[in-house]
Amino acid sequence: MSRMGVSKLRALALAACALVTWEISLARATDVQPLRVIKDQDPNFDTLFVDVEHDEILVGNDAQETLQVYSRSAQGVVAPLREIGGTKTFLTFPGQVIIDPVHNEILNVGNDIADLITVYQRTASGNVAPIRRIDGRRPQLRFNRSWGMALDLKNDELFVSHQKRNQISVFARTTNTDLDRDATQKRIIRGPATQLANVHGIFVDAKANEIYAANLGHQVTKDPTSGLPVGETHLPSITVYARTAKGNVAPLRTIQGPDTKLDNAKPIFVDSERHEIVVANGSPTNALLFFDQKAKGNAKPIRVIQGENTGLSDPSGLFVDTVHHEVLVANWSNHTITTYASGASGNVKPLRVISPSKSRIAAGIGNPGAIYVDPERDEIGVAN
Amino acid sequence: MSHPRLAVFARHANGQVGPLRVLEGQKTGISRSLHGVYVDIPNDEVIMPSNVAAAILVFSRTQSGNTPPKRVIQGPLTHLHSPQGVAVDNKHNELIVSNDTRLSILVFERTASGNVAPVREIIGSLTGIKSPQGIVVDPVHDEIILSDEGKPGEDAKQLDEGVKPKPALLVFRRTDSGNVAPIRVISGPQTGMLRPRQIQLDTQRDELVLADRGLPQEFIYDTPGFLAVWKRTDSGDVPPRKLIRGTKSQLTSPRAVYVDEKNGEYGAGDTTSHSVMVFPRDFASDGSKPQVTPPRPPPVN
Numbered sequence: 213m214s215r216m217g218v219s220k221l222r223a224l225a226l227a228a229c230a231l232v233t234w235e236i237s238l239a240r241a242t243d244v245q246p247l248r249v250i251k252d253q254d255p256n257f258d259t260l261f262v263d264v265e266h267d268e269i270l271v272g273n274d275a276q277e278t279l280q281v282y283s284r285s286a287q288g289v290v291a292p293l294r295e296i297g298g299t300k301t302f303l304t305f306p307g308q309v310i311i312d313p314v315h316n317e318i319l320n321v322g323n324d325i326a327d328l329i330t331v332y333q334r335t336a337s338g339n340v341a342p343i344r345r346i347d348g349r350r351p352q353l354r355f356n357r358s359w360g361m362a363l364d365l366k367n368d369e370l371f372v373s374h375q376k377r378n379q380i381s382v383f384a385r386t387t388n389t390d391l392d393r394d395a396t397q398k399r400i401i402r403g404p405a406t407q408l409a410n411v412h413g414i415f416v417d418a419k420a421n422e423i424y425a426a427n428l429g430h431q432v433t434k435d436p437t438s439g440l441p442v443g444e445t446h447l448p449s450i451t452v453y454a455r456t457a458k459g460n461v462a463p464l465r466t467i468q469g470p471d472t473k474l475d476n477a478k479p480i481f482v483d484s485e486r487h488e489i490v491v492a493n494g495s496p497t498n499a500l501l502f503f504d505q506k507a508k509g510n511a512k513p514i515r516v517i518q519g520e521n522t523g524l525s526d527p528s529g530l531f532v533d534t535v536h537h538e539v540l541v542a543n544w545s546n547h548t549i550t551t552y553a554s555g556a557s558g559n560v561k562p563l564r565v566i567s568p569s570k571s572r573i574a575a576g577i578g579n580p581g582a583i584y585v586d587p588e589r590d591e592i593g594v595a596n
Numbered sequence: 597m598s599h600p601r602l603a604v605f606a607r608h609a610n611g612q613v614g615p616l617r618v619l620e621g622q623k624t625g626i627s628r629s630l631h632g633v634y635v636d637i638p639n640d641e642v643i644m645p646s647n648v649a650a651a652i653l654v655f656s657r658t659q660s661g662n663t664p665p666k667r668v669i670q671g672p673l674t675h676l677h678s679p680q681g682v683a684v685d686n687k688h689n690e691l692i693v694s695n696d697t698r699l700s701i702l703v704f705e706r707t708a709s710g711n712v713a714p715v716r717e718i719i720g721s722l723t724g725i726k727s728p729q730g731i732v733v734d735p736v737h738d739e740i741i742l743s744d745e746g747k748p749g750e751d752a753k754q755l756d757e758g759v760k761p762k763p764a765l766l767v768f769r770r771t772d773s774g775n776v777a778p779i780r781v782i783s784g785p786q787t788g789m790l791r792p793r794q795i796q797l798d799t800q801r802d803e804l805v806l807a808d809r810g811l812p813q814e815f816i817y818d819t820p821g822f823l824a825v826w827k828r829t830d831s832g833d834v835p836p837r838k839l840i841r842g843t844k845s846q847l848t849s850p851r852a853v854y855v856d857e858k859n860g861e862y863g864a865g866d867t868t869s870h871s872v873m874v875f876p877r878d879f880a881s882d883g884s885k886p887q888v889t890p891p892r893p894p895p896v897n
Contacts, residue, residue, distance in 0.1 A: 241822060243842025244875050244883040247861070248610040251871035258599075275870055304868065305598075324598050324628075325867065357598070357628065375598070375628055376648055410627060410648050430627045430649035435672040441697070442672045443650025445625055475622040475662065494599075496621055496662050526599065544599060573614045578599045580852050580865025580872060581631040582644075582681070582730075582794050586657075587858035588637065590607040591616065594865060594872055595633040595644055595852075596599050 250577060250592075254569040255280065257542035257549060258323075259479070259529035263311040263334075264536070268293065269549060269566070270318060271529065271542055272306035274578065279306060279320060279332075280568075282549065284536075287564045298339025302330050305579070308361040308413075308529075315385075317343070319363065321372055324579050327355040329372065344388035348374075352396045353389075355381070359478070360414035360425070364455070369398065371416050371423060378408040378431055380423065382458075403460025404433060407451050409444075413480035413491070413530075420505070421455040422464070426480040426491055448474040450489060450503070469510025473501055479530035485537070486554065488514070492527035495545060499524065500552070519559025523550045526576075538563065546572040598628040602644065602655075605872070607859070621662025625653050631729065631793070631851070632681040632694070639686070639706070641666070645679035645693065652679060652693060652704075671711025675702055680729050681743075681794065685770070687735035690715070694728035694742055701728065701742060701768065720775025724766055730795035730806070734828070738770040739779075741828075743792035743806060763789040765804065765826070782826055784833025790819060793851040794865075798877075800857045802828045803837070807853035807864060821849045823864055823875070840864075844883060846873055 255273035262269050267284045278297030282290065296318075297303060307323030311334060318336065322328040327348035332340060348355030360373040363385065370383045379402040387395050401408065401423075410428040417424070429446035449468035453461060467474070467489075476494035482505060483490055489507065493499040499518035503511060517539075518524070529542030537554040547569045550562035577594055584593040601620035605613065619642075620626060629647035636643060640657045651670035655663075669691075670676065678696035684706060685692065693702040700719035704712065718725070718740075727745035734741065746761025764783035768776065782804075783789070791809045798805055803825050810821030822841035826834065840862070841847060852865030852872075860877045876885045 241839045241841035242879060242881060242883050243844040244840045244879045245844045246846060246873035246875055247885070248608065248874045249846060249871050250605055250609050250611070250613060251869065252612050254612065277868070359598070428622070428627065430625075430646065432648070432650045432677065438672055440672045440675070441650060441677045443646070443670045443674075443676055445646075445649045445651065445668075445670070448622055476620070494621070495601075496618070528599070571612065573612060575605075575609075575612055575614065575871075576599065576601075576603060577865070577870045577872060579867050579870070581629070582633040583852040583854050583863055583865045583872060584633050584635040584642075585607065585854040585856045585861075585863055586635050586637065587607070587856050592605045592607050592609070592854070592863060592872065593633055593635060593642065594603045594605065594615075595630040596601050596603065 250575050252575050252577070254547045254571055254574070256544050256547065256574055256576065257529060258544050259307060259309050260531055260540060260542040260549060261309050261311050262531045262533045262540055263313060264533060265313045269540065270309050270311050271549060272309050272320065274305055277303050277306060279303065279309060279318065282566050286566045289567055289570055291568055294337040296332060296336050296338065296340060300339045300341045302328060302342060302345065304328070307359055310361060310363045312363055312365065314365055319361065319370070321358045321361040323359055324357065327358055329361070344386070345390050346383060346387050347389040350389055350393065352394060359412045362414050362416040364416045364418045366418040371414055373411040373414040373425060375410055375412065378402065378406070378411060380408065380411065380414060380425065399458035401453060401457055401459070401461060405460045405462045407449065407463055407466060409446055409449070412478040415480050415482050416455060417482045417484065418455065419484060423453040423455055423457065424480050424482060424489060425451050426477050427451060428476065448477055450474070450480065450491065465506070465508035467503060467507050467509070467511050471510045471512045473499070473513055473516065477501065478528060481530045481532050483532040483534065483554070485534040490530060490532055490539065492530050492541060494528065495526035498527065500527065500539065500541070515557040517552060517556055517558065517560060521559045521561045523548060523562050523565060545574045545576055547574060600626045600628050600630050602626065602633065602642065617658070617660035619655060619660050619663070623662045623664045625649065625651065625665055625668065632679070634682045634684055636684045636686070643682045643684065643691065645682055647678050647680070650676040650679065652676065652682065652691070667707070667709040669704060669708050669710065669712060673711045673713045675700065675714060675717060681731035683731050683733045685733045685735045692731055692733050692740060694731040696728055699725045699728065701725070701731065701740060716771070716773040718768055718772050718774070718776060722775045722777045724764065724778055724781065727761065729793050732795055732797045733770060734797055735770065736799070737828070740768045740770055740772070741795060741797065741804060742766045742768070743795045745791050763792050765792065765795070765806070780831040782830055782832065782834060786833045786835045788824065788836065788839065790821065794853050796853055796855045797828065798855045798857060804828055805853055805855050805862060807850040809849040809851045809867060821847055823847070823850060823853055823862055840875055845875070846871070
């Protein structure tokens with residue numbers, strides 16, 4: 213090759229290098245400090261469970277993605293007794309939490325993008341790894357947005373609801389996909405006959421041998437003529453199944469209709485002492501509804517807790533403590549846990565309010581999936 | 597935990613502040629996986645998809661509380677199935693929807709309501725649509741731009757091997773219909789794209805601004821997301837012209853983005869930090885906001 217040829221090639225190579233370098237430099241990231249950040253510094257409580265044996269309340273906090281433990285009898289502005297959080301915990305969008313006093317464990321199901329069940333020692337604290345997990349992203353599981361979870365210690369089973377699948381999964385309590393990657397459900401409840409529609413909270417009453425589910429009413433079915441998917445929006449409902457139900461099974465009972473006052477009701481619990489179903493209507497209705505355990509159809513609630521005095525603010529977690537005769541609520545929008553006397557009704561003040569903060573203001577940005585700006589009116593819209 | 601709602605904040609809001617108004621509750625029809633929102637300023641409306649009810653909900657812009665939508669598009673004729681992004685073309689009076697499970701782009705009349713068929717649908721193997729997410733329409737250049745996450749590994753083997761999707765920005769002609777190939781594609785390793793989500797068009801600068809949520813690895817965003825900017829006319833495996841990413845930015849997994857042309861700002865909605873950040877649209881290489889040099893005073897004779 214001539215000197216001229218080499219020189220030309222070198223020039224071309226240099227030009228190419230320069231071009232690549234220019235291109236890469238364009239892609240170099242700039243670490244820009246934000247001018248403003250809208251964010252909650254205080255916890256937003258979305259679930260809770262009471263450990264009557266150890267006198268503790270476990271709450272899920274999705275603002276900082278931690279689990280916190282408070283003294284059950286605490287009142288006012290108090291710090292948590294201990295907190296689980298950090299990268300080793302795999303906590304993302306903590307959903308329903310459960311304390312298993314028999315096996316000394318804490319269970320959490322990750323909502324939203326998580327689809328992961330994590331189990332910890334009951335007294336775990338700090339950035340600790342779970343002792344076992346059920347990974348709902350495994351292809352044999354494909355949870356697709358889990359919300360509720362219930363533990364049946366009598367039959368050693370774990371029940372989980374999946375919002376977008378309109379499904380309830382039942383696992384052996386000790387299922388662990390880290391040990392057995394192919395582990396799967398013992399049974400599932402799913403199909404058009406089930407009436408599961410954007411299912412949220414779930415409760416298992418092992419004594420009555422029944423499963424209770426709270427549905428928001430959104431679903432996609434198939435058009436019988438064209439076979440095309442059809443979006444449907446039904447009234448919200450509570451559906452009740454036999455504990456051992458599986459497949460495309462119809463509910464034993466359904467509570468649904470305008471008299472029920474169900475509105476954005478997500479968490480559900482059964483008061484085994486008073487034989488009542490309790491649900492919490494989310495914001496802006498902010499109410500606790502109590503139904504007879506055997507209610508069905510367009511049934512009116514037998515009692516409602518609602519009003520300014522109640523301190524309810526997007527109630528997202530619910531627990532009935534039959535030992536101390538109390539109903540406890542995790543409020544997502546004001547950083548509080550509120551406690552009411554069992555049997556209370558109307559616009560009642562809570563017996564106790566627990567919060568780690570004096571602030572009752574929350575930005576409440578969960579998972580901002582889309583945003584807009586309206587510069588003419590100086591507004592930002594945030595879709596969760 | 598999913599708390600489906602539309603919260604409206606003051607543009608200057610900063611810190612732990614409450615919204616000015618909130619639209620939420622059973623009557624709104626708003627449901628989880630709310631991945632799109634569009635404020636239609638000329639018509640004073642806000643449009644959002646309902647992913648789990650396969651519907652498009654149209655509200656008055658200032659609507660709040662537990663109030664029903666003005667219009668709902670829903671039913672078998674609509675072809676809606678997991679709608680994600682929405683955009684309005686005020687010039688041609690059309691509503692554009694990215695339609696995830698059906699892998700299509702739907703175009704409706706802007707005022708469509710009920711069980712109505714789309715006026716056009718872009719669908720088929722030639723389109724390259726694998727996981728449609730954010731969408732914008734450019735009525736000036738007659739284009740629709742779609743962000744697409746690509747298709748991840750499907751079976752257990754692919755999942756275990758970490759088979760990665762091929763994310764892309766797909767550009768179609770605004771009037772395209774049926775099984776058509778995009779006119780331009782931005783995709784490839786140089787783009788740095790991982791999981792592209794909401795996208796906006798900066799009409800002043802003729803740029804596309806993308807929120808990319810990054811890669812969750814075992815539920816930890818070890819490959820954080822970013823905001824990236826391309827020229828609208830970029831094509832192929834090209835790096836972004838600008839990219840905001842890093843610890844100072846606080847971005848972990850941004851799914852959402854806006855461009856405020858009037859005030860020279862970008863907004864980002866971040867999944868795992870549960871926050872909205874606002875950045876300057878212009879910044880120096882060290883990330884600081886550039887100082888505006890005051891004009892020199894006229895020379896004194």
